[in-house]
Amino acid sequence: MKRILIVDDAATVRLYHRAILEAEGYEVDEAINGIEALEKLLSARFDLLLVDVNMPKLDGYSLLREMRANLQIAQAPAIMVSTEAAPQDKAQAFAAGANDYLVKPIRPEQLLAHVRLLLGA
Template sequence: MTGKSILVVDDGITIRLFYRDVLEAAGFTVAEAANGVEGLERALLDRFDLMIVDVNMPKMNGYELVRQVRDDPALRSIPIVTISTEEKEEDALRAYRAGANLYVVKPVRPDELAATARLLTGGAA
């Protein structure tokens, strides 16, 4: 176990369960949120070493969630990976401008997800 905690924010339950399975198998503790508002609330209540955020979600999209996390002094240092089906360069730039550390296009390979999580939480890839 890495002892590291990851918050997965995605409106798709199947995606959340897939990420949970991959990340827990890699030794992480995983919490979930179904939209940006819920994700922000979870981030404010618990301490996370990484956030994995879908871009297209109801209530608050991933870009806005990333911006709000970066604007909060208590949260701004959490690494954030944004994940989307959007493949255009402008989508990635929008994520980086909001404050994302990495932009990944779906589908995400399990080994890449685990390696990215280890890298951004300070573990060995």
């Protein structure tokens, strides 16, 4: 079973994404900021991350840079999820290490299509 980590400070967003992904049979865990996500990544293996940009303590860009610099956890693909839709926001996400970029709100079928693509399913 594929494991996905949702990193977002908004509980409603985490619950929404969790419901979509669990309905498709994915195992889901959550982190409320980048610091908590790094702790979880160091203690468990995840196949994919959904990462919000704007979070307290450690934002999504910083989380991805930290993750990509750590060989122990660098390999999991990451989808950056944000309300920011400008080209420079996407460019910054890819520069930080994102594999994909989606703008909120995300329709369930859109989220699942991108998740399946990155998981090779």
